[in-house]
Amino acid sequence: xxxxxxxxxxxxxxxxxxxxxxxxxxxxxxxxxxxxxxxxxxxxxxxxxxxxxxxxxxxxxxxxxxxxxxxxxxxxxxxxxxxxxxxxxxxxxxxxxxxxxxxxxxxxxxxxxxxxxxxxxxxxxxxxxxxxxxxxxxxxxxxxxxxxxxxxxxxxxxxxxxxxxxxxxxxxxxxxxxxxxxxxxxxxxxxxxxxxxxxxxxxxxxxxxxxxxxxxxxxxxxxxxxxxxxxxxxxxxxxxxxxxxxxxxxxxxxxxxxxxxxxxxxxxxxxxxxxxxxxxxxxxxxxxxxxxxxxxxxxxxxxxxxxxxxxxxxxxxxxxxxxxxxxxxxxxxxxxxxxxxxxxxxxxxxxxxxxxxxxxxxxxxxxxxxxxxxxxxxxxxxxxxxxxxxxxxxxxxxxxxxxxxxxxxxxxxxxxxxxxxxxxxxxxxxxxxxxxxxxxxxxxxxxxxxxxxxxxxxxxxxxxxxxxxxxxxxxxxxxxxxxxxxxxxxxxxxxxxxxxxxxxxxxxxxxxxxxxxxxxxxxxxxxxxxxxxxxxxxxxxxxxxxxxxxxxxxxxxxxxxxxxxxxxxxxxxxxxxxxxxxxxxx
Amino acid sequence: xxxxxxxxxxxxxxxxxxxxxxxxxxxxxxxxxxxxxxxxxxxxxxxxxxxxxxxxxxxxxxxxxxxxxxxxxxxxxxxxxxxxxxxxxxxxxxxxxxxxxxxxxxxxxxxxxxxxxxxxxxxxxxxxxxxxxxxxxxxxxxxxxxxxxxxxxxxxxxxxxxxxxxxxxxxxxxxxxxxxxxxxxxxxxxxxxxxxxxxxxxxxxxxxxxxxxxxxxxxxxxxxxxxxxxxxxxxxxxxxxxxxxxxxxxxxxxxxxxxxxxxxxxxxxxxxxxxxxxxxxxxxxxxxxxxxxxxxxxxxxxxxxxxxxxxxxxxxx
Amino acid sequence: xxxxxxxxxxxxxxxxxxxxxxxxxxxxxxxxxxxxxxxxxxxxxxxxxxxxxxxxxxxxxxxxxxxxxxxxxxxxx
Ligand SMILES: Cc1cc2nc3c(=O)[nH]c(=O)nc-3n(C[C@H](O)[C@H](O)[C@H](O)COP(=O)(O)OP(=O)(O)OC[C@H]3O[C@@H](n4cnc5c(N)ncnc54)[C@H](O)[C@@H]3O)c2cc1C
Ligand code: SF4
Ligand code: SF4
Numbered sequence: 017x018x019x020x021x022x023x024x025x026x027x028x029x030x031x032x033x034x035x036x037x038x039x040x041x042x043x044x045x046x047x048x049x050x051x052x053x054x055x056x057x058x059x060x061x062x063x064x065x066x067x068x069x070x071x072x073x074x075x076x077x078x079x080x081x082x083x084x085x086x087x088x089x090x091x092x093x094x095x096x097x098x099x100x101x102x103x104x105x106x107x108x109x110x111x112x113x114x115x116x117x118x119x120x121x122x123x124x125x126x127x128x129x130x131x132x133x134x135x136x137x138x139x140x141x142x143x144x145x146x147x148x149x150x151x152x153x154x155x156x157x158x159x160x161x162x163x164x165x166x167x168x169x170x171x172x173x174x175x176x177x178x179x180x181x182x183x184x185x186x187x188x189x190x191x192x193x194x195x196x197x198x199x200x201x202x203x204x205x206x207x208x209x210x211x212x213x214x215x216x217x218x219x220x221x222x223x224x225x226x227x228x229x230x231x232x233x234x235x236x237x238x239x240x241x242x243x244x245x246x247x248x249x250x251x252x253x254x255x256x257x258x259x260x261x262x263x264x265x266x267x268x269x270x271x272x273x274x275x276x277x278x279x280x281x282x283x284x285x286x287x288x289x290x291x292x293x294x295x296x297x298x299x300x301x302x303x304x305x306x307x308x309x310x311x312x313x314x315x316x317x318x319x320x321x322x323x324x325x326x327x328x329x330x331x332x333x334x335x336x337x338x339x340x341x342x343x344x345x346x347x348x349x350x351x352x353x354x355x356x357x358x359x360x361x362x363x364x365x366x367x368x369x370x371x372x373x374x375x376x377x378x379x380x381x382x383x384x385x386x387x388x389x390x391x392x393x394x395x396x397x398x399x400x401x402x403x404x405x406x407x408x409x410x411x412x413x414x415x416x417x418x419x420x421x422x423x424x425x426x427x428x429x430x431x432x433x434x435x436x437x438x439x440x441x442x443x444x445x446x447x448x449x450x451x452x453x454x455x456x457x458x459x460x461x462x463x464x465x466x467x468x469x470x471x472x473x474x475x476x477x478x479x480x481x482x483x484x485x486x487x488x489x490x491x492x493x494x495x496x497x498x499x500x501x502x503x504x505x506x507x508x509x510x511x512x513x514x515x516x517x518x519x520x521x522x523x524x525x526x527x528x529x530x531x532x533x534x535x536x537x538x539x540x541x542x543x544x545x546x547x548x549x550x551x552x553x554x555x556x557x558x559x560x561x562x563x564x565x566x567x568x569x570x571x572x573x574x575x576x577x578x579x580x581x582x583x584x585x586x587x588x589x590x591x592x593x594x595x596x597x598x599x600x601x602x
Numbered sequence: 603x604x605x606x607x608x609x610x611x612x613x614x615x616x617x618x619x620x621x622x623x624x625x626x627x628x629x630x631x632x633x634x635x636x637x638x639x640x641x642x643x644x645x646x647x648x649x650x651x652x653x654x655x656x657x658x659x660x661x662x663x664x665x666x667x668x669x670x671x672x673x674x675x676x677x678x679x680x681x682x683x684x685x686x687x688x689x690x691x692x693x694x695x696x697x698x699x700x701x702x703x704x705x706x707x708x709x710x711x712x713x714x715x716x717x718x719x720x721x722x723x724x725x726x727x728x729x730x731x732x733x734x735x736x737x738x739x740x741x742x743x744x745x746x747x748x749x750x751x752x753x754x755x756x757x758x759x760x761x762x763x764x765x766x767x768x769x770x771x772x773x774x775x776x777x778x779x780x781x782x783x784x785x786x787x788x789x790x791x792x793x794x795x796x797x798x799x800x801x802x803x804x805x806x807x808x809x810x811x812x813x814x815x816x817x818x819x820x821x822x823x824x825x826x827x828x829x830x831x832x833x834x835x836x837x838x839x840x841x842x843x844x845x846x847x848x849x850x851x852x853x854x855x856x857x858x859x860x861x862x863x864x865x866x867x868x869x870x871x872x873x874x875x876x877x878x879x880x881x882x883x884x885x886x887x888x889x890x891x892x893x894x895x896x897x898x899x900x901x902x903x904x905x906x907x908x909x910x911x912x913x914x915x916x917x918x919x
Numbered sequence: 920x921x922x923x924x925x926x927x928x929x930x931x932x933x934x935x936x937x938x939x940x941x942x943x944x945x946x947x948x949x950x951x952x953x954x955x956x957x958x959x960x961x962x963x964x965x966x967x968x969x970x971x972x973x974x975x976x977x978x979x980x981x982x983x984x985x986x987x988x989x990x991x992x993x994x995x996x
Contacts, residue, residue: 025957026957033607035607065608070951070952070953070954071949071950071951071952073949073950073977074950074951074952074977074981075952076952079952079975079977080975080976080977080980132702134700134702140789140792141757141758141761141786141787141789141790141792142761142762142764142789142790142792142793143730143733143761143762143764164980165700168669171640172640172669175638175639175640175641176640176641180608180609181608181609182607182608182609183609184954185607205607206954207954212607234992234994234995235994236992236994236995237971238953238971238972238973238992239973239974239992239994239995240973243952243973243975244953244971244973245952245953245973275995275996276991276995277995289844289847289875291875291906298903298904299874299904299905299906300905301905301906302905302908302909304909331873331875332844333812333842333844335813336844349974349975350976350980351974351975351976351989351991354989354990354991355991355995355996358991358996359996459920459921460920461920462922511954511968511969514954515971620943625942627939627942627943627944628942628943630939630942630944630983631939631942631943631944631983634944634946634983658983658984662983
């Protein structure tokens with residue numbers, strides 16, 4: 017049996033293989049498997065490849081499962097109209113409602129499908145979905161106390177649907193044809209450095225958040241909020257392929273358990289009566305929605321004399337607190353229990369210290385991402401995006417599944433009507449040269465040091481509050497690091513090669529974060545885009561999307577009007593929100 | 603060089619051969635690989651491993667079967683659930699609880715009166731998910747089981763079936779000696795809108811266990827109470843605040859105008875969770891009689907309370 | 920510039936007596952999203968090769984022999 021031990025697993029090998037398919041899905045986390053599965057279901061004759069940097073069995077944000085659906089629109093508990101309204105308000109009005117509305121209409125059928133797959137949602141004693149109220153107006157939380165079966169169940173469906181799975185291949189660049197249409201992608205094997213060129217009639221990107229942009233306060237590079245496999249290639253690839261990216265200045269910053277850096281799960285604890293408190297045991301969050309406003313209040317409290325901030329459960333009955341602790345420690349981030357054990361913290365006895373996460377891009381929790389419409393189409397024909405990297409706001413897990421499904425079905429129809437797009441063969445050679453350059457050096461700087469430096473600069477200069485002068489300094493420093501990366505980075509094996517390619521994406525994302533933030537000359541979305549030089553919001557000038565893209569080889573931004581609302585928001589509803597607006601306190 | 607970029611197709615012959623290997627570790631790896639195929643063709647092979655002489659292999663088989671469904675899977679799992687090794691039995695009952703296919707029910711139905719309570723419990727847990735009407739009789743019978751854990755699963759089977767004819771049995775479980783059985787039974791009454799169910803819920807409001815009272819209060823929020831709302835209002839005197847929270851919530855949902863003053867009195871509570879729910883409930887009832895109570899709290903120190911007060915004032919207009 | 924060997928204590932440990940990698944098991948190596956586990960050429964057992972861990976635990980949860988223990992990385996503890 018020893019042949020399975022693959023001697024010399026990380027040794028670099030030269031190799032180039034070419035395959036083709038009707039549909040290429042990049043990223044096998046949450047949205048990707050659903051996209052591939054639905055595409056095969058819709059067109060069983062189509063050849064569908066699912067490309068994954070890790071292993072589909074346990075990859076992505078939900079590798080160990082999930083505590084619950086944060087945004088389930090279930091008949092009898094909430095309506096698509098209500099949900100669309102709330103998301104619009106939470107995003108300060110900057111929201112193309114069509115995609116949100118479509119999600120809200122379709123997500124219930126996805127829940128039922130997932131239930132059929134064997135993914136277990138919480139049911140009451142009559143077997144009905146046990147939806148919990150957290151949001152002020154609608155009711156959207158559906159717990160999954162046995163949510164650890166998610167990835168297993170998905171994997172099973174993919175095998176049965178005969179999706180072609182390519183594990184341990186990291187996509188590095190998209191291929192585009194002469195007409196600008198998507199033509200496929202280039203990928204590199206993360207254990208051998210061999211290249212794979214995939215020609216495809218349509219491509220769906222589902223590579224998740226940009227989770228390694230900021231540095232966690234613990235200083236441990238992989239102790240991120242997001243799964244650190246998600247290093248932002250989706251954003252970088254889309255950018256280099258000419259797609260437009262929306263509202264990247266609307267950073268993701270999440271409340272979490274300090275040092276452990278995992279979610280504190282107000283969504284889990286809230287329905288039981290748990291809440292976020294300051295050191296005086298008092299609630300302090302005014303805002304009704306998970307939004308930048310809420311994070312601003314969180315940040316203010318941390319900075320004030322009433323900090324730190326805690327998750328408070330110790331006022332609940334011990335049975336209740338223990339029950340919450342049990343859920344939090346078994347499903348989504350199960351090592352959380354070990355962390356608290358070592359610290360000697362019990363939820364029923366002490367409050368749990370919280371903090372805010374490093375910055376990132378992630379539509380799952382905020383609103384930034386590759387710009388897509390209600391069919392998950394990007395601005396590049398034949399190229400789709402879904403999940404955390406696409407611009408549909410506040411998507412979370414169910415959004416990834418639902419929009420993945422929408423993308424898969426639309427893309428497979430698109431692929432049926434077109435032929436392979438011709439692309440410039442030289443592109444492959446150019447990419448091979450770029451990727452392999454660090455392997456050609458005998459001496460130089462290892463990728464981990466370059467990555468650390470980029471991320472440290474991100475923390476020092478890009479983390480809100482956003483100060484123009486600091487941003488400009490950061491851009492200059494990032495340019496120096498880029499030069500190091502291009503001229504001096506050195507790798508010794510395939511694993512390091514993967515890390516070196518990740519550094520390139522992280523650096524691209526940092527540049528995009530800086531550029532987009534400087535362009536929007538106002539403050540909006542609370543902490544997410546708090547510019548000290550422009551502390552006020554200006555609806556006249558900035559109630560629009562900011563789209564970033566590559567123009568003539570350089571980063572450029574433009575304004576794009578918000579699509580007319582499908583679900584109108586009454587003035588008093590808007591007012592309710594503005595009244596809640598808490599201003600920043602430096 | 604050309605290399606294979608895709609996950610390999612499953613080689614059943616090789617796996618079958620490995621399943622006969624003298625080394626139990628090799629057999630175990632073969633079982634895992636069979637599970638990975640997700641191909642129903644693997645089930646008979648894994649089923650064989652359920653009788654392996656090595657408990658580790660049997661354990662792996664019981665886990666592996668969780669990837670599959672249907673009669674053959676259920677039969678093998680039912681065997682594994684009776685394994686002398688506890689770990690195997692437990693893994694098998696976990697896997698059984700993943701079954702979805704109603705066709706899987708027959709072997710489970712034969713085990714609800716098995717001598718081993720763990721087996722009875724596992725069989726009922728599996729049956730619950732399948733929601734087969736022909737499991738109702740087994741469920742009702744098992745509600746009299748001497749072991750509480752079995753009775754809980756029995757109530758589960760019956761509760762999921764939502765059968766009115768099982769109501770008397772469910773109601774008697776609301777008086778079970780075990781609080782967890784009572785809790786489940788009370789929760790399971792939610793589907794019925796009958797006055798019998800309602801009376802059983804009222805009785806449960808006086809349960810000695812707070813968690814039972816809590817769920818009874820919650821479930822009553824879905825019943826049209828009419829003149830009987832007074833019983834629920836009485837719960838606002840409960841000694842435990844988490845119970846009062848649920849009572850307040852249900853009274854709000856049911857828009858019980860008669861409860862306004864009593865809910866209003868909850869606004870003086872030190873526990874802010876309760877003040878918050880009380881404010882929200884007054885908003886749901888939306889009666890001007892609540893105004894004086896709410897106005898007192900516009901400046902509550904707790905922002906969540908203030909928010910709900912503002913919202914409630916808005917509802918009243 | 921020559922490279923240094925800076926030591927770090929790795930969070931994931933494998934009980935070599937339990938590990939059956941020499942019998943063909945590669946589960947933990949397969950499932951790790953960060954791809955930081957390897958089977959040692961020397962011992963034929965799994966071990967953590969790179970200190971780049973999300974303490975997410977698929978390696979531990981999926982190991983058939985309970986050989987893997989995921990500890991919280993020292994910097995976060
Ligand atoms: C800790 C945590 C807790 C959360 N809790 C909840 C919750 O309770 N409820 C809820 O609804 N949502 C929750 N979310 C959000 C939700 O999990 C995500 O929004 C959703 O899973 C995102 O799906 P995705 O497909 O976009 O990304 P992912 O599932 O992360 O998948 C991205 C995939 O792309 C792969 N990939 C990355 N780069 C490449 C590349 N270059 N080439 C090939 N493949 C690549 C990755 O390996 C990964 O498998 C949570 C998120 C986190 C991180
Ligand atoms: S999963 Fe367990 S048994 Fe298998 S290789 Fe890893 S440590 Fe060894
Ligand atoms: S805990 Fe997660 S990242 Fe760390 S070794 Fe295990 S699978 Fe890999």
